[in-house]
Amino acid sequence: MINGDTMNEKMTFEQNMESLGKIVSELEKGDIPLEKAVELYGEGLKLTAECRRQLDEAKIKITEVGGNKPQ
Secondary structure: OOOOOOOOOOOOHHHHHHHHHHHHHHHHHOOOOHHHHHHHHHHHHHHHHHHHHHHHHHHHHHHHHHOOOOO
């Protein structure tokens, strides 16, 4: 893993985005073995899904506070 954290530890949205940025940078370099690139890509997909979940959760909280139903 790029950041050394385990998936069991709850990371903030900002931490997830930072980790995702590091993965993107590594992949864009293009000088890593295919196996490592596939591993990083998979980790990036997991981080992307977690970021989406966190954003959806935040949207629900915001709409609840504002009195609107989530769309």
